[in-house]
Amino acid sequence: MITIYAQLFGKEFVNTLTFDELVIYLKDPQCIFWIDLDSPTLDEIHQIQDAFNFHPLCIEDVMSYSNSPKLDEFDEYIFLVTHEPRMHPETNEIERPEIDFFLGKNYLVSVHHEPSPAIAKSIHRCETQLLYHQAALYEKGSRGRTAIKDNFMFKNSDFILHTILDHIVDDYFPLVEKWEDDIDHLEEHVLSVRAERSVLNEILKLKRQLAGFRRTVSPQRDVLSRLIHLQHPAMSKASVVYFRDIFDHLIRVNELIDTYRDTMSNVLDAYYSVLSHQINENSHIVNIIMKRLTIITTIFMPLTFIAGIYGMNFHNMPEIRWEYGYYYALGLMGALALSMFYFFRKKFWF
Known part of the structure; x- marks a missing residue:
């Protein structure tokens, strides 16, 4: 049309x-x-x-x-x-x-x-x-x-042409303000909650948006700079100051985008730092659990050894026919278990 x-x-x-x-x-x-x-x-x-x-x-x-x-x-x-x-x-x-x-x-x-x-x-x-x-x-x-x-x-x-370009550049600022709010929200969210996959997706999406926007704004700023300094019959001297105003806005937008990209890099580093801390915490918890299970296994090893000896079906075993042999075996296992438990507690292993 x-x-x-x-x-x-x-x-x-x-x-x-x-x-x-x-x-x-x-x-x-x-x-x-x-x-x-x-x-x-x-x-x-x-x-x-x-x-x-x-x-x-x-x-x-x-x-x-x-x-x-x-x-x-x-x-x-x-x-x-x-x-x-x-x-x-x-x-x-x-x-x-x-x-x-x-x-x-x-x-x-x-x-x-x-x-x-x-x-x-x-x-x-x-x-x-x-x-x-x-x-x-x-x-x-x-x-x-x-x-x-x-x-x-x-x-x-x-x-x-200036009127149209001015409208184009003016529409940049609502986008930039929205990204500023999104970045502030992400900074608070990363430091206040656990590192989740959804947070990482938001960070990467925002970085991708900023990169795509910068691919337009930066070359457009260079083109407008050429237009301002162009000596051509179609460009009047009176309009140069108006195009220079748009150029100043583009410089400001470009600087803000660069600042936001640096901030998003810092937010991403903070996310990985929180994630690393969570991984270390989880590893520490796993190590504690494994240590306790190892100690429990160590305590039961001699008890299992004693039970294994007296569980053999040889006839020539004096303790088998002893009246107090059962209580003796239980007492021996209990004493060994308590001794080992006391030793581990004294070493702060348990």
Whole structure:
């Protein structure tokens, strides 16, 4: 689907242009256009390519998924590949849908194959400003001037790009704040309870999320740095300070992610430390049990020996016919058992 917003000659702001009308007005540098392609068909992509004369390699990048953000500079436009990372509500894994931009001196073309919250917010802002602008046209004075001043479509096309990128980066912070809360919870949980497999799964999942998010933020920061220092007709001097503000936010987010990754490494070390302590405790308990069983076995060994001797069926055994032989054997076994028990207790083995 193709959506077109147009500012015509610094006076009109419309969203009703047909594609053929767009091609005609596009030649006038006093007009500003934002063309958004949402899940475009192959015919729509070729239609845009023919109208703007985009390079085939750029169209190839638009039609296929790019793993890394990139920036390519051409004579008439800048081609920018960005990602809008977000967390999947069911799997809690980081998704990285791609948004591609063609920034010209008086136009911005955005292409995305999945719904984009940043694009949706920018479109909503356009629709709101459109209504406000149409209402203000009937009034003279400050309100009409304010409607034009606050509408980014009445600035250069790079301000449209700034608005979308600003929405993308602003959506990073709720994710970062959520991870901060999750890390605090894990730190408390690791140190207050026994090391469980579920805790380890949570730690590894959070580390995986942070790593996936950093793979997007770090290259995106580098691409934006190139965009700020780019000398191109599509980039106005007035917009540089606004892009620099986004760049500062990306630096802050990147530093927070690095800090969280270091913290998660420490949490993982603490988990293994607690686990090692639990293993040592279990080993100690097992050793105590084995020692006690060994002592009990040792005490019963001489008793078993005595019982084995007098259990033999030889006729020439004097104690067999002795009246007090039974009591003598029991007394001997009891004395041996008590003596050995006293010896082990004195050595603190029992």
